Amino acid sequence: MKRILLTNDDGIYAKGIEALFKEMKKDYDVTVVAPETEQSAVGHAITLMNPLRLKTVKRNREFFGYAIDGTPADCVKLAIMELMKPRPDLLLSGINLGANVGINVIYSGTVSAATEGTMMGIPSMAISIDSFGEPDFTGAARIARFLVQKIFEKGLPAGTSLNVNVPAIPMGEIKGFALTKQGTSRFHEKFDRRLDPRNNIYYWLGGATWDRNTHADTDAGALAKKMVSITPIKHDLTNYHALDELKKWDISHKPA
């Protein structure tokens, strides 16, 4: 039986990871290693200056998995390097509450967990649902199982993880799958400037409203058309097109 590492960034007590666990258990040997607390927007942070502790977590009186007081990337490193011998056959991260599309992919702990898995040589997929409410995760979990089966059948392109986003609508209304690129959707944010009880100023990032770019071939575009978005993600950040432009700079001499 194939062995799957399951993680997330909403924390081990989140409903999304429980739904994914239940669904994947039907076909696979699933090990949960997830952050103890919510780690949204931690991106690809890893913990160097502090030790990491491991706690076993039960759900419904049964062993569910390991909670780590760190980031999603910490969980992936610890699971693959220490906790799972042999290493897992696949990594699954999610189901994240809230779409990871556009510029927000950069901040996403869910996606970073998958990227970390890929960098460690494990086929990896992140999955999110486009809702900040209390969605039904069962459809998205079934889609995850379907795509995991595809990954085992076909393999993933080298150095590539999948970033999957599912509309928060009943399965019957979902139109299908779309291969997409990361779009330019983003949150418009502003800082609240406040005074604490001692009249000291502090700032709090808030006021986020989505500015969705739903161009046809993008992640958010697929969601707008009630489709499941699948974006192949890599960790090479080089802008190869820009290399040509920069060749026009006169930098043949260093400063004197």
Add this chain to the structure above:
Amino acid sequence: MKRILLTNDDGIYAKGIEALFKEMKKDYDVTVVAPETEQSAVGHAITLMNPLRLKTVKRNREFFGYAIDGTPADCVKLAIMELMKPRPDLLLSGINLGANVGINVIYSGTVSAATEGTMMGIPSMAISIDSFGEPDFTGAARIARFLVQKIFEKGLPAGTSLNVNVPAIPMGEIKGFALTKQGTSRFHEKFDRRLDPRNNIYYWLGGATWDRNTHADTDAGALAKKMVSITPIKHDLTNYHALDELKKWDISHKPA
């Protein structure tokens, strides 16, 4: 006079940011907004669940800048959205102690600060020195000033920041500049498994040794040839080549 936002991930008290401040002051109006404490390996984390506080910091009895109890990306957001009116003309992040090359670019707070600047529409550059000791930062600072002047002259390609890495050798020994791609260099890490004073297990990520891929056209390859590496970085993580491979998957039907 052009206005520059200066930040880093080693924290406002680090020597690298002081060297950069001194050098850039020669030509520019420089505002320092940097993390209060070291934030290495925080990647693109931002702080949502906690407020951010601002502290003025002096060096040599003179106002130096603002310290924030957050990440480099927090500093960039707060500086651009709240502290600098009008917005800065350029963002400079560094000088980081330790090269940001290969896979480690993903974990880098220094590079993520520049990426955040670019996403907010500010031309941005990250600069690091290839040393974990106590290097002389003055050469790297001069190189930063030279490249900033180039950016103001020529402009940066759209959506692109620069990730610059400087060898830790005297200026006279540096061979010049190289335009590079992000290589595959990485740290080989392992977890220390230890017992605390109460016999509880904890894990600590350590044992990092560089595995440098010094292929000719990569960032670490340039450093190995005593050249300054300049890598154009983007925040679109889509693997466009993989899109074609994935088209071969049979996903025209969703799961029943």
